[in-house]
Amino acid sequence: MGTKAGTDTEQITDEDLITCWGLFHEALSETTPLLLQGIAPCGKDMSGPWFEVLLRLQRSPHHRLPMSQLAREVSLSSGGFTKLADRLERNGYLVRQACALDRRVTYATLTKKGLDLAEQARTKHVALLREYVLAPLGERGVRALAEQARKLRDNSRHAREELGKG
């Protein structure tokens, strides 16, 4: 970025901003595939959405969540999530369960097979995070990244809610 080492009042240019955002993007798209390596339900690396679903169900009570909540958490439309759940169910990793209290909702529930895969995936994923995120950034870097990302996420989420209302 700024090549002039100088005062802390140095302005951020348009180029700096575009570069920063580009780096953010590229970091994610270069690193993501590394973090799913070798988590292999079908011989290939696991897909991002599968991993997200398994991980969230694994850490939920009873290993289950309502379809709609899960869809929201993994940022899919309801229609899109229906089909993701179909695929996972077809492969034996989850089952749908009716909810007794509210008959509109369907729980997505991990099977034993799904839970096993989720735990294996999580362990492997964490090891890869240490190798490909913690190692290059260091503890300080990881915390700095998390801090900025959190600010960004919260601000953007809030902004989108405001826009949604208007």
Next chain:
Amino acid sequence: MGTKAGTDTEQITDEDLITCWGLFHEALSETTPLLLQGIAPCGKDMSGPWFEVLLRLQRSPHHRLPMSQLAREVSLSSGGFTKLADRLERNGYLVRQACALDRRVTYATLTKKGLDLAEQARTKHVALLREYVLAPLGERGVRALAEQARKLRDNSRHAREELGKG
């Protein structure tokens, strides 16, 4: 939970790492749509890949680049990029040009209409970056984010090249 690995950078737990990575992901997916607001070739917000292509062509000499290079830069497969170029060409934003020196290559070249859109898009995008990235993070935060993202990108890119060889 944390695996103690002996180096001095090991106060970070598994949870911390998963959280950090989740934040990174969420920040990107929450913020991205905000940054393409109102850049509207067809009444809707512009798609990410369109914007990337237009921006890169706009800042290239003669507003053109070889198809394959552009595909790589926007992280699309060659087949996928062919169709993206088809769409942009069908909408009048670019044209294909044969290269005289190497008759395998085709240049994707911005039209006047494409250049106009690119410049409008860039201006708007930068304004949105200031509003949704610079404002919440501050200069210091933007620089911190860029620094960590760059380390991550470079390290991951290098790692993937190594893996590709093996």
Next chain:
DNA sequence: CACCATTAGTTATCTAAGAAGATATTTGTG
């Protein structure tokens, strides 16, 4: 020069996901 590996681009086929619409259930209000 002849041959083979590499690179650029297109085409066909397949999958993932969004959008819109349909149905069923629940909730809130008079």
Next chain:
DNA sequence: CACAAATATCTTCTTAGATAACTAATGGTG
């Protein structure tokens, strides 16, 4: 209670992009 609005899920249709097979051009190497 009756009825309108909201919510949860699924279905159909369409599109974006990955993969793989194919053509054409280039560059080495014997």
